[in-house]
Amino acid sequence: MLERTSRPLRGLSNGIAGAMDAIYGALGAPGKFLQDFLNGSWLGHSLHAVLVDVVVGGSTAALLLDILRVFFGIDGLETATTWVLGLAALSALGAIVTGLTDYKDTAPDSEERDVASLHGLINIVATIGFAISFFQRLADAHDAAFWVLLVSYLVVSVGAYIGGHVVFKYGYMVNHNAFNKGKRAKDFTPVIAVTEVPEETPTKVMFGSTAVMLVRRADVVYALKETCSHAAGPLSEGELKGDTITCPWHFSTFRLVDGGVVHGPAGSRQPSYRTRVSEGMIELQGPHD
Ligand code: FES
Structure with missing residues (x-):
């Protein structure tokens, strides 16, 4: 009505x-x-x-x-x-x-x-x-x-x-990741070969059924949940600027290292993962939010 x-x-x-x-x-x-x-x-x-x-x-x-x-x-x-x-x-x-x-x-x-x-x-x-x-x-x-x-x-x-x-x-102005935290891994879990993730290019990968955005700089990899906490925009289609990623929908900006909010409209940090490269594979553990 x-x-x-x-x-x-x-x-x-x-x-x-x-x-x-x-x-x-x-x-x-x-x-x-x-x-x-x-x-x-x-x-x-x-x-x-x-x-x-x-x-x-x-x-x-x-x-x-x-x-x-x-x-x-x-x-x-x-x-x-x-x-x-x-x-x-x-x-x-x-x-x-x-x-x-x-x-x-x-x-x-x-x-x-x-x-x-x-x-x-x-x-x-x-x-x-x-x-x-x-x-x-x-x-x-x-x-x-x-x-x-x-x-x-x-x-x-x-x-x-x-x-x-x-x-x-x-769900106006609520954290869009609140009810869908995605796959959680206590141990480091391999997700993709390091050679398949180009450097300095936000790349979407699947971690079980959860989409995750990776940014690789040599052997250092940053990983944030793909769906923006503001309104579920796709972070892997966003703009990489220094140590931040900006969502393409309304330009919320998050720190790569821990998903902290640099600019809104998002109010909630983006779930982030620990990463490591082992035997040629990128492995994730987390998320941490
Ligand atoms: S969906 Fe990302 S800023 Fe709105």
């Missing part, structure tokens, strides 16, 4: 995602660092989710204080309510910016992007409501502000529900 409801937003969705891409592209290297910060690559998971907790928690607390004041006649709560709501509104602004940054890397013309758009638009409306209610309080119009907050809270609840749908149905 959410998919059907959000389908008409597709043109708008693609336009917004394209505009976000263009803005970050125009900002160049600083834009990349800003994007990393807003994606939460430094945090290990989405920064958007952290801010959303503050929005929902803050607006719930503000509404509860308002209910105590309006329906139970408890005095002296106005100042606390105003500033708790102010914090929630500010966090909601941050949630919009971080959300748009995550959102630009959803697949074009996908249901995931459609539903994420609906989630975002509803929460933008709620944020405007929170801001209005906050400024009404600054103007001492606390009773009118209560009703605006109540409506905005109902709106943000719908938006939050749809946000949950995006994450739990589509």
Whole structure:
């Protein structure tokens, strides 16, 4: 149902995602660092989710204080309510910016992007409501502000529900390797002859049923799980730059040596393997994540 409801937003969705891409592209290297910060690559998971907790928690607390004041006649709560709501509104602004940054890397013309758009638009409306209610309080119009907050809270609840749908149905901004860690080997296990892996060329090999990307430099071999932790892009088709590999889909960059995230949107490190060359074969042990 959410998919059907959000389908008409597709043109708008693609336009917004394209505009976000263009803005970050125009900002160049600083834009990349800003994007990393807003994606939460430094945090290990989405920064958007952290801010959303503050929005929902803050607006719930503000509404509860308002209910105590309006329906139970408890005095002296106005100042606390105003500033708790102010914090929630500010966090909601941050949630919009971080959300748009995550959102630009959803697949074009996908249901995931459609539903994420609906989630975002509803929460933008709620944020405007929170801001209005906050400024009404600054103007001492606390009773009118209560009703605006109540409506905005109902709106943000719908938006939050749809946000949950995006994450739990589509795996939006979750580690794509979390539920498919692949083959695990305690001992070094041969996978391919060293002569079959050209030097300085990301090469996909199979380790049991798990695809692994190898990069060989003479007898030193680096091995990372092939599927990118962000959205399962193929790392062996990525760009090798120094000691890193960049995913071809949304340009997350990982250290070859341990799969650590250098640039997002990925927030989770890429599973990596220990390697050695023995009797002409490349052997893997792991993964380690
Ligand atoms: S799949 Fe998105 S950066 Fe790799």
